[in-house]
Amino acid sequence: MASKPIHLIPTKDLYARWAKVYDSDGNILHRPVTESIDDALLPSLLTQAFSLVPSSFSFPLTITELGAGTGRNTVKLLQPREGVEIGNVIALDLSAEMLAIAKSRCSSLTSTSTLASSPKVYFYEFDALQPSSFPEVQALEGQAGLVLSTLVLEHLPLKIFFSTIKKLLKEGGVLVMTNMHAEMGRLSRAGFTDIDMESGNVKVKVQGDSFVYEIEEVVEAGREEGFEMVGEMLQRGVAEGDVGLMVGERGMKWVGVKVWFGCVMRLGGRGK
Numbered sequence: 001m002a003s004k005p006i007h008l009i010p011t012k013d014l015y016a017r018w019a020k021v022y023d024s025d026g027n028i029l030h031r032p033v034t035e036s037i038d039d040a041l042l043p044s045l046l047t048q049a050f051s052l053v054p055s056s057f058s059f060p061l062t063i064t065e066l067g068a069g070t071g072r073n074t075v076k077l078l079q080p081r082e083g084v085e086i087g088n089v090i091a092l093d094l095s096a097e098m099l100a101i102a103k104s105r106c107s108s109l110t111s112t113s114t115l116a117s118s119p120k121v122y123f124y125e126f127d128a129l130q131p132s133s134f135p136e137v138q139a140l141e142g143q144a145g146l147v148l149s150t151l152v153l154e155h156l157p158l159k160i161f162f163s164t165i166k167k168l169l170k171e172g173g174v175l176v177m178t179n180m181h182a183e184m185g186r187l188s189r190a191g192f193t194d195i196d197m198e199s200g201n202v203k204v205k206v207q208g209d210s211f212v213y214e215i216e217e218v219v220e221a222g223r224e225e226g227f228e229m230v231g232e233m234l235q236r237g238v239a240e241g242d243v244g245l246m247v248g249e250r251g252m253k254w255v256g257v258k259v260w261f262g263c264v265m266r267l268g269g270r271g272k
């Protein structure tokens, strides 16, 4: 079967269109089952990160999420976590359409929560490429003890990614990041299948701005902005046994390819 035409569009426009199916289109990294690759591997990184937050920070903790998307991982920050009190979660994203879904997902969770006090979640549109256009977000700089950013790095120049997170974090704060692996990025990029808006019936692959990063250059770019990696860089490839479960049927073409990496980094290398 001939492959679909590719339409490259601005990243903001990509997510404006992708938002309606982002949580249901079977993307192998974030497909909406409990065991998607990112869902399965993020919890251990979060646990590690929480253990690294300096006890000198004031609690309850503020967490900022860069590129919160539809709130897939934002809701994980609202679950009770032993030994950690989270006060505020600040969810930033380029796309109003993605954030609208995140808002409704978080409010349905907090409205049914039996917790005495759930973290408060604040949502802001924000473009890391034009931070000065978002003074409300700039006012929040230096407040986060922890920054979470999953599957976002692909859309940003490395220096901008790390310098943005550095501004959001307190000195000594902790970053949890995940990204598409370069082995996958060399063959594909973030995007989805949609109907061509001009013809109204042809299926096209819609994709946005995307960079392919090797792990070594990510670690080095972090180091240049003052981040040190703590523990291991996790990497995940697709195995035959993942098809149907972890990566759905669409994962078949990725068997044998590394598709994901993730790690924890600390700003300033200051110990607890």
Ligand SMILES: C[S@@+](CC[C@H](N)C(=O)[O-])C[C@H]1O[C@@H](n2cnc3c(N)ncnc32)[C@H](O)[C@@H]1O
Pocket: 011, 015, 030, 038, 066, 067, 068, 069, 070, 071, 072, 073, 092, 093, 094, 095, 098, 126, 127, 128, 129, 149, 150, 151, 152, 155, 156, 190
């Ligand atoms: C692949 S989605 C990941 C969403 C979510 N973190 C997750 O793991 O499901 C990438 C997200 O990054 C956001 N994004 C892309 N470029 C951005 C920028 N320049 N500033 C802020 N967010 C951006 C997009 O709007 C999108 O929601």
